[in-house]
Amino acid sequence: MTYAKTAAFTQEQQQLARVAKALAHPARVAIIQFLASKQTCISGDIAAELPLSRTTVFQHLQELKALDLIRGEIEGVTVCYCLNTELLKQVHQQFTGFFIEATAGAACGPDEACGC
Amino acid sequence: MTYAKTAAFTQEQQQLARVAKALAHPARVAIIQFLASKQTCISGDIAAELPLSRTTVFQHLQELKALDLIRGEIEGVTVCYCLNTELLKQVHQQFTGFFIEATAGAACGPDEACGC
C-alpha cells in the first residue's frame, strides 16, 4: 500500500493536483517560462539553457507534454516545442477558483494562529 | 546523482515549484478545501473526512504546515488547524503572475500545434 490513492478524491481535486505536480519542479517552471519568453517556438536545445542534461530535460518535457501543457512537433531534424496557451489559461482559471475558495474565509492572520 | 538540482534555478522558480508541490496531491488539495469550508478551524479529525489513515493525513498536514500554508495550535486535547489565508493570497498572486506571463504570447491553439 503505497500507491497514490488518487481514485478516492474528486475529479476536480485530482485535476488540480495533476497540474500542480507538473509545476512542482523548478526545471519545469523554467521550461515554461523559457518557452513563453521566446516568441518563436524553440527546439529542444532548451537543454542548453538549463543546468541539466539533455536527457533529463527531455524527460521534463515529456511530463509537460503528457498533460498537454506544451506541444511538440517534429520538423525535420529539429523539434518545435511550444506552450498550449489555451490550456494554460484554463488551468489559471482553475487555480484562481481554488485560491479564491481557500482565501474567502477569515482564518488565521499572518503571525498569530487562529483564535478558535 | 539523483538529488533534485533545485539550487541551479532562480528563487522565484524554486518558490513556485515548492508551493506547487504542496498542492500536487489530491489529499492536500482536499485538506485545504476542507479547512476552507469550515468557518471554524477544525481539529485533526480531518482524517475522518478523507479516505486515508490518520497517520497519512497527519503527514500531509505536516507538509502544508512546513510551508506555513496552514497553522496548527494545540488546544488541550484537540488541535486547531486553519488556513493561513494571508499566505494563500500571496501564493495566488504568484501563480497568477506566472500564468499571465505564460499565456501572454500567442502560441499554439487548442488543437493544432504551433505553426513555426
Next chain:
DNA sequence: AATCTATGTCGCAAACTTACGACATTTAAT
C-alpha cells in the same frame, strides 16, 4: 491512579521522481 481520547512520532515497504550515460533513429549534408 487508571483510563479514554486525541494527537504526535517512528520505522518500514512500495512506488514514483530525478538525473544521466549509452545507444538507436532520423534527416540533412558532403
Next chain:
DNA sequence: ATTAAATGTCGTAAGTTTGCGACATAGATT
C-alpha cells in the same frame, strides 16, 4: 554511401513521496 547533428529511448541508480501499523504522549474523566 558516410557522416554529422538533433532527437528520442533504455536502463540504472539514488533520492523522495505515500501510506500505514505500532508505539509514545498528553490532557481530561472517572
